[in-house]
Amino acid sequence: MGGGDRGPIPPDLFVASLGSCIGAFVAQYCENNGIDDTGMPVDLTLEKASDPTRLVNLKATVNLPQGDCERRVKAIERVAEHCPVHATIKTMESLEITILDKGECDVTPQA
Numbered sequence: 001m002g003g004g005d006r007g008p009i010p011p012d013l014f015v016a017s018l019g020s021c022i023g024a025f026v027a028q029y030c031e032n033n034g035i036d037d038t039g040m041p042v043d044l045t046l047e048k049a050s051d052p053t054r055l056v057n058l059k060a061t062v063n064l065p066q067g068d069c070e071r072r073v074k075a076i077e078r079v080a081e082h083c084p085v086h087a088t089i090k091t092m093e094s095l096e097i098t099i100l101d102k103g104e105c106d107v108t109p110q111a
Contacts, residue, residue, distance in 0.1 A: 011055055019044045019060060021083035026062050029079040036066040058089075 008016070023042040030037040042062050049056045062080060069076060080086065100106075 015044050015046060015055070015058070018058070018083075018085045018089070021085040022060050022062065022080045025079050025083040026064075026076055029076060030064070030067060030069070033072065035064065035069050035072065037064060038066045040064050040067070 019042040023040065026042070027037045027040060029035075030040075040063060042060055044061075045057075045059045046055045047057045048054075060080065062076070064076075081090075
């Protein structure tokens with residue numbers, strides 16, 4: 001798309017937002033419940049599908065290498081599922097897209 005491969009593409013940003021949202025919610029839960037979240041990465045895997053082009057089979061893995069959370073795994077999973085990005089993906093019913101041309105746009109072109 002003309003970006004010269006100088007940064008993340010929109011799907012990368014989407015996946016990063018999901019991972020960071022899950023991570024933030026899990027970290028908050030851990031801190032509130034005395035679980036050590038030091039060094040916690042959230043790894044996401046996915047596949048790309050076509051017709052229509054989309055991301056499928058997203059899987060998030062939260063690693064708590066310092067956390068002793070065996071009895072709280074289900075609670076942590078529920079917390080992760082309630083991050084707003086995940087909740088939006090799971091419950092989204094529609095997305096409306098509107099295209100405005102130069103006669104309708106409220107944006108002044110930059111020089």
